[in-house]
Amino acid sequence: MTALVSEILFPGKDGVGTVQRSILPGGLRVVTETMPTVRSVAIGMWVGIGSRDEAPEHTGATHFLEHLLFKGTPTRDSLAISSAIEGIGGEINAFTAKEYTCYYARVLDDDLPLAIDVLADVVTSSLITPEDVDAERGVILEEIAMHDDDPSDVVHEQFAAELYGDTPIGRPILGTVDTINALSRDRIVEYYRRFYLPTRTVVSVAGNIVHERVVELVAAAYERAGRLGGETAPVPPRISGPGIAEKSGVRVLDRPTEQANVVLGTTAISRTDDRRFALGVMNAALGGGMSSRLFQEIREKRGLAYSTYSYASQYSDTGQFGIYVGCLPSKIDDVLKICRDEVARIVAHGISEDEIQRGKGQMRGGLVLGLEDTGSRMSRIGKGELVYDRLLTVDEVLDRIDAVTPDEILEVARDVLQRPFTLAVIGPYGDKDFSSFIA
Numbered sequence: 001m002t003a004l005v006s007e008i009l010f011p012g013k014d015g016v017g018t019v020q021r022s023i024l025p026g027g028l029r030v031v032t033e034t035m036p037t038v039r040s041v042a043i044g045m046w047v048g049i050g051s052r053d054e055a056p057e058h059t060g061a062t063h064f065l066e067h068l069l070f071k072g073t074p075t076r077d078s079l080a081i082s083s084a085i086e087g088i089g090g091e092i093n094a095f096t097a098k099e100y101t102c103y104y105a106r107v108l109d110d111d112l113p114l115a116i117d118v119l120a121d122v123v124t125s126s127l128i129t130p131e132d133v134d135a136e137r138g139v140i141l142e143e144i145a146m147h148d149d150d151p152s153d154v155v156h157e158q159f160a161a162e163l164y165g166d167t168p169i170g171r172p173i174l175g176t177v178d179t180i181n182a183l184s185r186d187r188i189v190e191y192y193r194r195f196y197l198p199t200r201t202v203v204s205v206a207g208n209i210v211h212e213r214v215v216e217l218v219a220a221a222y223e224r225a226g227r228l229g230g231e232t233a234p235v236p237p238r239i240s241g242p243g244i245a246e247k248s249g250v251r252v253l254d255r256p257t258e259q260a261n262v263v264l265g266t267t268a269i270s271r272t273d274d275r276r277f278a279l280g281v282m283n284a285a286l287g288g289g290m291s292s293r294l295f296q297e298i299r300e301k302r303g304l305a306y307s308t309y310s311y312a313s314q315y316s317d318t319g320q321f322g323i324y325v326g327c328l329p330s331k332i333d334d335v336l337k338i339c340r341d342e343v344a345r346i347v348a349h350g351i352s353e354d355e356i357q358r359g360k361g362q363m364r365g366g367l368v369l370g371l372e373d374t375g376s377r378m379s380r381i382g383k384g385e386l387v388y389d390r391l392l393t394v395d396e397v398l399d400r401i402d403a404v405t406p407d408e409i410l411e412v413a414r415d416v417l418q419r420p421f422t423l424a425v426i427g428p429y430g431d432k433d434f435s436s437f438i439a
Contacts, residue, residue: 003022003023003024003030003215003219004023004024004025004231005021005022005023006020006021006022006023006215007020007021007022008020009021009031009391010393012034015034015036016034016035016036016037017033017034017035018033018034018211019031019032019033019381019391020032020211021385022211022215023234024198024215024218024219024222024228025228025229025230025231026198026199026222026227026228026229026230026232027197027198027199027232027233027234027235028198028199028201028203028218028222028227028228028234029201029202029203029234029385030202030203030204030205030211030214030215030218031202031203031204031205031381031382031384031385032204032205032206032209032211032214032381033205033206033377033378033381034207034208034209034210034211035206035207035208035374035377036208037208038109038207038208038374039108039109039208040106040107040108040109040207040208040374041106041107041108041109041111041112041115041205041206041207041208041209041374042104042105042106042205042206042207042373042374042375042377042378043104043105043106043107043112043115043116043119043203043204043205043378044102044103044104044202044203044204044205044378044379044382045102045103045104045119045120045123045201045202045203046100046101046102046201046202046203046204046382046383046385046386047100047101047102047103047123047195047196047200047201048099048100048200048201048202048235048238048386048387049062049100049101049195049196049200050062050096050097050098050099050100050101050173051063051096051097051098051168051171051172051173052098052099052167052168052169052315053099053168053195054168054171054191057182057187058183058187058191059168059171059175059176059179059183060140060174060175060176060179060180060183061175061183061187061188061191062096062101062173062191063096063140063173063174063175064136064137064140064175064180064183064188065101065126065188065191065192065196066094066095066096066101066103067136067139067140068126068128068132068133068136068188069094069103069122069123069126070082070092070094070122071126071127071128071129071132071135071136072126072127072129072132073121073122073125073126073127074125074127075121075125076118076121081118081121081122084114084118085105085107085114085115085118088107088108088111088114089107089108090105090106090107090108090111090115091105091106091107092104092105092115092118092119093105096173097173098169098173098315099238099315099316099387100383100386100387102379102382103119103122103123104119104375104378105118105119106374106375109207109208109209112205112207112209112213112214112217113217116203116205116214116217116218116221117217117221120218120221120222120224120225121221121225123196123201124196124221124222124225124227125225126192128185128188128189128192129185130185133183133185133188137180137181137183140174140175140180141177141180141181143174144174144175144176144177144180147174151253151255151257151259151261151426152261152324152326154253154261154426155253155261155262155263155324155424155425155426156263156322156324156424157172158251158253158263158424158426159251159263159265159320159322159422159423159424160172160320161251162247162249162250162251162422162423162424163247163249163265163266163267163320163422164247164318165247169315169318198222198227198228198232199232199233199234199235200234200235202382202385202386203218203382204378204379204381204382204385205378206374206375206377206378206381207374207377207378236389237385237386237387237388237389238316238387239270239271239272239316239387239388239389240270240316240317247267247420247422248420248421248422248438249422249423249438250422250423250424250425250434250435250437250438251422251423251424251425252424252425252426252427252429252432252434253425253426253427254427254428254429254430254431255426255427255428256428257329257426257427257428258329259326259327259328259329259427260325260326260327260328260329260331260332260425260426260427260428260429261324261325261326261425261426261427262323262324262325262326262327262332262335262336262423262424262425262426262427263322263323263324263423263424264322264323264325264336264339264340264421264422264423264437264438265320265321265322265323265421265422266320266321266416266417266419266420266421266422267318267319267320267321267416267419268312268313268314268318268319268320268321268416269314269319269412269415269416270314270315270316270317270318270319271314271315271316271319271387271388272316272388272389273314273319274400275408275411275412275415276312276314277363277400277401277403277404278404278405278408278409278411278412279312279321279412279416280312280359280363280401281351281356281359281360281363281401281404281409282346282351282359282409282412282413283310283311283312283321283359284355284358284359284362284363285346285351285355285356285358285359286310286323286342286343286346286351287308287309287310287311287323288309288310288359288362289362291358292309292310293342293345293355294308294309294310294323294325294338294339294342295308295309297338297342298325298327298335298338298339302334302338304327304328304331304334304335304338305325305326305327305328305331305335306326306327307324307325307326308323308324308325308326308327308335309323309324310322310323310324311324316387321416321417323339323343325339329427329428329429332425332427332429336423336434336437337437340437343417346413346417347413347414347417347418350406350409350410350413351406351409353406356404356406356409360401360402360404363401364398364401364402367394367397367398367401368394368398371394420438421437421438422438423437423438
């Protein structure tokens, strides 16, 4: 099978780190990165469909499919799928996000043909039998129950629900007990056939590989499934959208917990906003590590909490910035006051030069150290192809981090941190009024 387009995105150095891209008939994209000094290979099949794409009648279907696709195909049952990879010492799994789903495996380089064949079989040819739907429905309901027992997870879900309202991006990825019970096999199959298309799929592979060989293996696997053909262009990256209206609110789940779980935050910038690097440096200074302001003030100086951090998440058309704290219920007023005070200080004065340098160092180190295995390299190029208009080299990202200025940090802080705030709390608070903390 001849690729419609083949190009070297980055040449690498002495063949190491070369990133190449090919588009096969039918719009299937294959992206690879060579790492000839390792003996492993990581393969990801990224489908550009996530929980935010679900209509109300399909709520929870994206994650449901993640489970069902491992249950069986015309050539393999669930045991054959798992044993094929585990029998060679590899691993196979999947995850669902708001805007994409990924099925992945990591194996020895010699076992690349088998891993590609198994993953392609899973993604393209799932049977989705009524019996499997019923069996996996019970598994997902157990997963939801397990998730609901962890307030540190639930509070983030409640924060998103309050921040984005009753919209697909504000709903839980897992769905709810009611939506999972309401999903019929016909609706799940309809969703699968509508969205699991080569035009929406990126196959990313990193490790001790040869690009042309990977393209041959992927093309052969998709041809066997009857999923290649024509010259349909790939679905372009989702880099814009309708946007999300700014919203302020408080959501309290009254539970008799020993620890209060709190998320305070607001909407933020999208993943393609050039200011994301400045926001990252600011986030590192506010709550990105043990040297951050929140950790020092809340935990080290005052002993008010064991865990506290801030974070920034980005989507195609919006994002969120949040502060998490887990503390004794009696300490929540003090903790929230410190959070608001530190936010106000950054809005008024920005961050110091020392904080800027620490923030840049934290981002640089996190990026480079996080790319020392095949799995992380596979994820970077797969997500880069699927959701960005252009994949930046590691050096380009480092340069953009280094180029962040104090004025840019202050500008993005004043944009994001002066938006309406939202608060989610889980703890034994009854009808306690928290509205003053989002004023």
